[in-house]
Every structure is written in C-alpha cells, then in structure tokens.
Amino acid sequence: MFDAVRARLTPAGSFEPTEPAVGLFVDGPNVFRNEFDVDLDDLRDAATELGRVGVLRLYLDEHATPGLIQAAEARGFEVIITSGDVDVKLAVDATALVSERTIDRLAIASRDTDFKPVLEYAGTAGVETTAIAPGSHGRSDALQNAADEAITLEP
Numbered sequence: 001m002f003d004a005v006r007a008r009l010t011p012a013g014s015f016e017p018t019e020p021a022v023g024l025f026v027d028g029p030n031v032f033r034n035e036f037d038v039d040l041d042d043l044r045d046a047a048t049e050l051g052r053v054g055v056l057r058l059y060l061d062e063h064a065t066p067g068l069i070q071a072a073e074a075r076g077f078e079v080i081i082t083s084g085d086v087d088v089k090l091a092v093d094a095t096a097l098v099s100e101r102t103i104d105r106l107a108i109a110s111r112d113t114d115f116k117p118v119l120e121y122a123g124t125a126g127v128e129t130t131a132i133a134p135g136s137h138g139r140s141d142a143l144q145n146a147a148d149e150a151i152t153l154e155p
Contacts, residue, residue: 020104020128022047023055025094026077027110029086032068036134037155040075043109046132046151050105055097059086087114098122107132108147111140119146 024047031038040058047053058077060069072079082089090108095118097103106122108115109132119129123146131147133139135154144150 018052020051021054021102022051022105022107023094023097023103024053024057024107024109024132025055025090026058027086027090027108027112027115028058028060028064028068030110030112031134033134035137036153038109038134038153040072040077042153043132044075044077046109046153047107050107050130050149054103057090057093059090061086087112091115091118094118095121098125098127101125101127103127105130108143109134109153110143113140113142116140116142116146119143123148 024043026043044056047056056077057080058072059080059082062081062083064081069079080089091114094106094108098106098121105128106119107130108119111134119131122129129147130149130151131140131143133144133150133152136152139152
C-alpha cells in the first residue's frame with residue numbers, strides 16, 4: 001500500500017507537493033449557541049491550519065438571523081439553509097465529497113455525535129478527519145475519538 005501525494009506542476013515542468021484540500025462543515029445550530037463564544041474567523045483559521053481550504057460551508061436552519069448569514073458570507077463561507085434537519089444535509093454533503101475524493105481532509109465543527117459515522121466513513125476512505133468542538137463543555141468524546149485529530153475552540 002502507498003500513500004498518495006498531491007502535487008502540482010510548476011511552470012518549470014517539475015512537481016511540488018501541495019497542501020491537502022480541506023473541507024470544513026459547520027453545524028451552525030450546535031456551534032452558534034449562547035453558551036459558546038465561537039467566532040467565524042476562529043473556525044476559518046482552524047480550517048486554514050489544516051491545509052488549503054477548498055470547501056467552507058456553514059449549515060443553518062430557517063431560524064438563522066440575517067446578520068449571521070451575512071457575516072458568514074463575508075468571511076467566505078458558503079451558507080446552506082435547510083428547512084429540515086441540518087444534520088442530515090451536512091452529513092450527506094460531507095459524505096458525497098469524501099466519496100468523490102474532492103477533499104483530502106474532512107473537518108466537522110459540531111458537538112453532535114450524529115456525525116460520528118461520517119468521520120468513520122471518511123477514515124475508511126483514506127480521508128483524514130478532524131473534529132472541531134465549540135468549547136470544552138461542548139466537546140463530544142464520540143466525535144473526538146472517531147477523528148484523526150481533535151480541536152477545541154476556546155474563547
């Protein structure tokens with residue numbers, strides 16, 4: 001078995017390694033709660049530290065405030081608003097990108113154990129995984145244990 005290495009062709013005709021493509025999926029209703037002091041810039045910075053951000057998505061329900069939507073879009077997030085359960089849409093989208101090999105690293109920001117199967121699937125598909133918790137009291141041990149790496153955002 002061998003590890004695939006991403007590289008790009010330089011103008012001189014040689015190959016150089018590139019950073020892994022990161023997909024960050026944020027469970028808005030579980031991350032942006034009053035008890036957590038999570039900042040959109042902190043989430044974006046966490047993704048940037050993992051590699052080259054290729055997908056930056058914030059999933060929200062129909063109760064999201066226009067201010068949050070505008071702030072997210074201003075920071076480069078693609079905002080996905082669902083009328084139903086945010087978890088299902090996020091899980092399906094993340095699994096699809098893993099299956100398509102669009103990303104090299106999947107990062108999920110949530111405290112919801114519903115995303116454990118998504119992280120496990122990504123791991124079996126050879127995609128590195130990161131669980132991002134909105135704070136130490138918002139951390140899911142199940143998510144952290146299913147991921148290759150765990151990050152806890154602290155105010």
